[in-house]
Amino acid sequence: MKFTLAAIGIIVTPLAHAFVPSHFGAPTVPSTSISTSTLPSSSFSLFAATLKKGKAAAQTSDPTFEPMRPPIDMPWSDIQSQLKSAFGYSDSEITAYSKLSKTELLNTYESMQLARLFENACNQQYMGGKIRGFMHLDNGQESIPALVSDSIKRTDKKYSYYREHTHALASGVEPGAVMAELMMKEGGTCKGAGGSMHIFDPETYFQGGWALVSEQLPYAAGAAKSILQDRVLGLSDDSNFKKMDVPPSADDDRISVVFIGEGGSQNGRMAEVLNSAAKDNLPLLIIVIDNGRAINTFTPDIATNSDVYKQGAHYGVPGILVNGENAEDVVKAGRATVDYVRKNGPAILQVHTYRFNGHSPADPEHERGRKDEKKWARASQDPIKIFEEKFMSDGTLTEEELSEVKKRVQRQVKDAVDFAEASPMPPVELAKELEFPDAPDTDYNLKTAPAFAAEVNERTISKEKMDTIQAHIADLRAKSDAGEITIGDAINLAIHEEMLRDPTTTMHAEDLQAGSSYDIPKLTQQTYGQTRAADEIIDEGHFIGKALGEGMNGYRPIVELMNTNFGIYGMAELSSAGNTFATTGGKFDMPMTIIGAGGTAPNQSLGAEHSQPFHAYVMGIPGLKIGTAASPAAAYGITKSMIRDNGPTFLFAPVKMMKEAKGSVDLDKCLPLNKAALLHEASDSSVANGKAVTVLTYLHGVKEAQISLQAIQDEGLDIDLIELRSLKPLDKDTIRKSLARTHKLAILDESTYSGGVGATISAIISEEMFDELDAPVRRLCMDDAPVPYATSMEKAVVKRGEDLIDAVAELVMKQH
Numbered sequence: 050m051k052f053t054l055a056a057i058g059i060i061v062t063p064l065a066h067a068f069v070p071s072h073f074g075a076p077t078v079p080s081t082s083i084s085t086s087t088l089p090s091s092s093f094s095l096f097a098a099t100l101k102k103g104k105a106a107a108q109t110s111d112p113t114f115e116p117m118r119p120p121i122d123m124p125w126s127d128i129q130s131q132l133k134s135a136f137g138y139s140d141s142e143i144t145a146y147s148k149l150s151k152t153e154l155l156n157t158y159e160s161m162q163l164a165r166l167f168e169n170a171c172n173q174q175y176m177g178g179k180i181r182g183f184m185h186l187d188n189g190q191e192s193i194p195a196l197v198s199d200s201i202k203r204t205d206k207k208y209s210y211y212r213e214h215t216h217a218l219a220s221g222v223e224p225g226a227v228m229a230e231l232m233m234k235e236g237g238t239c240k241g242a243g244g245s246m247h248i249f250d251p252e253t254y255f256q257g258g259w260a261l262v263s264e265q266l267p268y269a270a271g272a273a274k275s276i277l278q279d280r281v282l283g284l285s286d287d288s289n290f291k292k293m294d295v296p297p298s299a300d301d302d303r304i305s306v307v308f309i310g311e312g313g314s315q316n317g318r319m320a321e322v323l324n325s326a327a328k329d330n331l332p333l334l335i336i337v338i339d340n341g342r343a344i345n346t347f348t349p350d351i352a353t354n355s356d357v358y359k360q361g362a363h364y365g366v367p368g369i370l371v372n373g374e375n376a377e378d379v380v381k382a383g384r385a386t387v388d389y390v391r392k393n394g395p396a397i398l399q400v401h402t403y404r405f406n407g408h409s410p411a412d413p414e415h416e417r418g419r420k421d422e423k424k425w426a427r428a429s430q431d432p433i434k435i436f437e438e439k440f441m442s443d444g445t446l447t448e449e450e451l452s453e454v455k456k457r458v459q460r461q462v463k464d465a466v467d468f469a470e471a472s473p474m475p476p477v478e479l480a481k482e483l484e485f486p487d488a489p490d491t492d493y494n495l496k497t498a499p500a501f502a503a504e505v506n507e508r509t510i511s512k513e514k515m516d517t518i519q520a521h522i523a524d525l526r527a528k529s530d531a532g533e534i535t536i537g538d539a540i541n542l543a544i545h546e547e548m549l550r551d552p553t554t555t556m557h558a559e560d561l562q563a564g565s566s567y568d569i570p571k572l573t574q575q576t577y578g579q580t581r582a583a584d585e586i587i588d589e590g591h592f593i594g595k596a597l598g599e600g601m602n603g604y605r606p607i608v609e610l611m612n613t614n615f616g617i618y619g620m621a622e623l624s625s626a627g628n629t630f631a632t633t634g635g636k637f638d639m640p641m642t643i644i645g646a647g648g649t650a651p652n653q654s655l656g657a658e659h660s661q662p663f664h665a666y667v668m669g670i671p672g673l674k675i676g677t678a679a680s681p682a683a684a685y686g687i688t689k690s691m692i693r694d695n696g697p698t699f700l701f702a703p704v705k706m707m708k709e710a711k712g713s714v715d716l717d718k719c720l721p722l723n724k725a726a727l728l729h730e731a732s733d734s735s736v737a738n739g740k741a742v743t744v745l746t747y748l749h750g751v752k753e754a755q756i757s758l759q760a761i762q763d764e765g766l767d768i769d770l771i772e773l774r775s776l777k778p779l780d781k782d783t784i785r786k787s788l789a790r791t792h793k794l795a796i797l798d799e800s801t802y803s804g805g806v807g808a809t810i811s812a813i814i815s816e817e818m819f820d821e822l823d824a825p826v827r828r829l830c831m832d833d834a835p836v837p838y839a840t841s842m843e844k845a846v847v848k849r850g851e852d853l854i855d856a857v858a859e860l861v862m863k864q865h
């Protein structure tokens with residue numbers, strides 16, 4: 050089929066009539082400015098537009114219309130100046146970026162059409178009820194996928210946000226798999242577990258699809274860091290995306306690319322990532338997609354400065370601004386920017402766009418100049434139409450050539466929809482299978498170390514450093530033999546043994562060089578270097594986020610939290626770490642270990658903020674295995690297992706006992722992550738006489754129970770003392786076995802009355818073991834009050850040994 054300019058719905062508007070007095074003064078619409086139909090985005094098709102153009106064109110040709118958001122005046126000559134001043138390019142270098150060949154122009158067009166037509170199909174499927182939930186379309190911003198398909202390589206890491214379909218397609222993810230994911234089918238990129246906002250694909254290194262605004266920034270920085278790790282360690286990915294002992298090629302110039310809206314780039318994560326990118330000279334490209342609106346909010350209403358490309362100035366990260374309506378310039382400037390990042394380091398590319406759809410079809414759209422502006426933008430700021438008009442009118446491309454491209458893309462999109470339609474829904478069992486990558490009963494002693502460990506250690510750790518760390522390890526092992534090792538040292542020992550066993554293990558902490566507060570990361574940077582053991586800025590969210598990016602790229606990050614309460618800044622990242630394996634349909638493991646001192650001891654005197662039960666706060670995060678350790682032995686064995694686990698794990702150690710509790714550890718042995726420990730068994734006679742109680746506790750409660758044991762026994766009573774080393778998954782077998790003997794239960798709980806660990810466990814026991822109970826479960830938990838500093842008041846909030854003694858007596862004596 051042939052089409053003419055008029056036939057495809059484009060009316061060339063003479064410049065004199067073209068809108069636009071912008072606040073920059075001069076008219077800013079390019080001379081190729083056009084005016085076309087106001088079709089709904091779902092019908093943006095060259096041919097469909099033909100049918101409706103008459104009326105629509107008449108509606109949008111009002112030369113007096115002023116959009117709330119003026120277009121920018123950014124001719125190639127201005128972009129050239131930016132390339133010189135921001136990136137230091139010479140005239141001759143810029144000349145090389147100044148022209149696209151015909152083939153490259155056609156590729157640009159194809160990429161834009163794929164984005165547009167695919168999303169039109171998404172819209173149709175959404176309206177037909179086959180795509181559900183939130184779906185964010187990209188119409189009007191297609192020059193960005195065009196830049197991606199032009200300059201970003203398959204092996205570059207890509208981190209996008211919830212509006213990522215077009216970025217995935219441009220990265221080479223199969224359109225059928227993307228459509229199937231949106232249509233909740235098993236053939237989807239994530240087997241239907243992710244959905245529109247969570248597209249992931251290992252083969253193309255397309256690593257999300259993240260739905261919390263800005264969370265993707267540190268992940269992308271972590272991914273960029275993993276590229277540096279590969280180079281330092283001499284490792285690369287095998288065909289299963291696991292590390293192999295083959296160095297990256299000599300011309301390795303991979304980068305990490307992160308996409309973010311201009312609204313999201315006002316988030317503090319941006320400053321942190323710019324800092325980190327500059328500090329480590331990360332190969333990180335930040336593409337800011339600036340449509341000037343965050344849902345319905347006009348971004349200048351909330352942002353002091355919308356020139357996001359200048360945000361890096363404080364850190365020495367350069368940036369440039371381009372006009373997204375001119376796809377050719379976006380691709381050319383994108384090339385120059387990408388090359389800069391490959392060769393030099395981080396950079397920002399801000400692309401000024403208009404989006405024709407609202408935020409998501411599920412969101413109500415509020416007006417405030419929006420409707421008219423969208424109509425106007427569809428007519429005069431559509432990068433596809435501008436492209437068609439420009440290159441057809443100057444004779445570079447013919448109508449037939451464009452038509453051929455478009456037909457090919459139409460077939461591709463149709464095939465994608467057909468593929469998705471034909472794919473089955475995922476089976477119901479998959480949801481539970483995707484909870485953890487490693488089954489709860491995994492024996493971590495059986496996991497094999499990477500075969501390349503010795504070689505990598507040999508080439509990356511000097512003899513002197515190896516001698517030093519081996520002496521340190523020997524010293525700690527001797528302390529264990531003498532029954533003198535502390536919890537902090539036991540964790541430090543486990544970490545060194547595991548970092549040597551597997552050089553893909555990395556470490557992140559504040560105050561790391563000094564060993565943080567309890568020596569947990571002691572000597573890691575001194576031994577393994579700055580890339581593997583990073584001193585971090587003081588935002589736990591930032592470095593948990595970077596760890597997540599490393600975890601998606603073949604590394605096994607350990608995050609030490611000086612005090613686990615500080616993890617509250619990383620709640621978003623923890624939650625996403627917990628989701629990753631499941632949301633990606635099991636395609637990405639998340640071998641992240643978080644370790645720190647926490648809990649709320651009696652007489653802790655640390656004040657409310659250092660005494661929060663963060664272990665209870667994270668209990669509800671799916672996908673996390675959560676452990677506690679109140680002894681060096683438990684801390685050592687659990688740490689080793691957690692580091693070997695392929696999912697996210699979190700170990701809490703008792704803050705007041707880190708240096709005080711001493712003992713020995715079972716050297717070289719991993720402990721299970723799903724087992725409680727019976728620390729004391731009530732005597733048979735106490736059980737026979739109905740004078741025994743099961744006591745479940747953890748962290749400081751273990752010590753409180755142990756020091757109360759004699760007093761309990763002096764009363765002629767006894768307890769099965771069970772340490773909950775695994776808060777999740779819960780060891781129900783051990784609890785049930787004990788209850789079958791004692792039939793009474795007290796929980797000495799270091800968390801609050803509402804939403805606490807004890808509350809959860811009590812509910813589970815009431816539901817599943819009710820028949821074993823002769824009395825109501827007795828919870829000794831923290832009151833729902835902030836922990837006071839003064840000891841006198843703190844007693845009222847935090848439970849302790851004396852409360853346990855009373856509770857055991859009451860459970861046994863009282864008639865139930």
Ligand SMILES: Cc1ncc(C[n+]2csc(CCOP(=O)(O)OP(=O)(O)O)c2C)c(N)n1
Pocket residue numbers: 212260261262309310311312313314338340342343344408
């Ligand atoms: C942490 C968080 N807060 C709020 C939201 C709800 N939300 C989704 S998108 C959005 C606006 C983002 O605007 P912008 O970054 O400019 O990107 P755009 O959607 O325009 O592409 C908001 C507030 C969210 N997803 N995550």
